[in-house]
Amino acid sequence: xxxxxxxxxxxxxxxxxxxxxxxxxxxxxxxxxxxxxxxxxxxxxxxxxxxxxxxxxxxxxxxxxxxxxxxxxxxxxxxxxxxxxxxxxxxxxxxxxxxxxxxxxxxxxxxxxxxxxxxxxxxxxxxxxxxxxxxxxxxxxxxxxxxxxxxxxxxxxxxxxxxxxxxxxxxxxxxxxxxxxxxxxxxxxxxxxxxxxxxxxxxxxxxxxxxxxxxxxxxxxxxxxxxxxxxxxxxxxxxxxxxxxxxxxxxxxxxx
Numbered sequence: 001x002x003x004x005x006x007x008x009x010x011x012x013x014x015x016x017x018x019x020x021x022x023x024x025x026x027x028x029x030x031x032x033x034x035x036x037x038x039x040x041x042x043x044x045x046x047x048x049x050x051x052x053x054x055x056x057x058x059x060x061x062x063x064x065x066x067x068x069x070x071x072x073x074x075x076x077x078x079x080x081x082x083x084x085x086x087x088x089x090x091x092x093x094x095x096x097x098x099x100x101x102x103x104x105x106x107x108x109x110x111x112x113x114x115x116x117x118x119x120x121x122x123x124x125x126x127x128x129x130x131x132x133x134x135x136x137x138x139x140x141x142x143x144x145x146x147x148x149x150x151x152x153x154x155x156x157x158x159x160x161x162x163x164x165x166x167x168x169x170x171x172x173x174x175x176x177x178x179x180x181x182x183x184x185x186x187x188x189x190x191x192x193x194x195x196x197x198x199x200x201x202x203x204x205x206x207x208x209x210x211x212x213x214x215x216x217x218x219x220x221x222x223x224x225x226x227x228x229x230x231x232x233x234x235x236x237x238x239x240x241x242x243x244x245x246x247x248x249x250x251x252x253x254x255x256x
Contacts, residue, residue: 019129020189020197025089027194029067034097036069040125042230044153044244047222048124049073051151051248061118061143063108063136064126068094071101082118084111108136111143119148125244127154127207128199131187134210141214141251150216150249156223156242160201163188167237177241211249220248 021028035041048070052060057079062071065083067090074081075098083103085091094103106112108123109132121140130136140150161182169175185202211218223242226235237243 019131020195021087021129022089024195024197025087025093028090029093031193031195032067032069034069038230038234039238039243040069042227042235043224043238044124044246045073046227047224047246048122048151048153049077051149051220051246052077052079052120052122054248055149057120058145059118060120060122061111061113062122062124063111063140064123064129065094065103066090068098068101068103070122070124071103072098075101079120082113084108108139110135111139113143115142116145116148117143119145121148121150123150123152123154125153125155127152128160128201129197131200133200133202133207137207137210137214141216144251146251146253148251149219150211150251152247152249154207154245154247155199156245157182157202157204157207159241159243160188160199161203162241163190163199163201211247216249216251218247219250220246222246 031037036045052074060074060079060081062074062081062083065071065085066087068083071081071083071094081102083094083101084106085103086105086107088105091103091105094101104112108126108130121144123140127133127136144150158179161179162177165178167175168178183203185200185206187198187200190197190199223245226238
């Protein structure tokens, strides 16, 4: 749900305890508006919706739904959707914008749904916000019905490994993106437009091991490029560094 394409990074000094989302909710709502940021509108939305449409959906679960933007997009396409988020101010905004929607408090590590409740679970830029990725991925697999799909959009670990420095310039040279300590799982505080939250870097192998460990089968992987339109300077940045990846995993119809 959460992270924009480009941000300024701040140290822990002065950052609110916890994950920062309760204090950042109002700034997040203002920054996202109705349409969402550049990365969502011009990089992720189209390929994510294409994967959603690749098979019929009985019920979708948006884990880390925030202010409900992607849930509204699903419902506009006739797909019943439940949004789950731990930040009450974001849920309140989701309900205000979508009074007929179904938005529930909860954490990814302990989803408030029964086993096999949905046939499409979505993590749209939310894994980076979750301290216990192992528990969250186990829960995502649990609530999927046999044959159901887990659709993930995440910040690419090649991007998060560049935090906190990000884009740097040395000795008058052209800017480049600094990547370091790739194999070390860690949390960094990031800030932009009045938002200050904690994001997690994990190597790609960490996510793959957890997902494979749940018996899920990878059916789609992409590192989408920007679509035409929007800010050309932002598009240029997204073409230089793989900001995002999209994965689709299927739960087998019977245990492996």
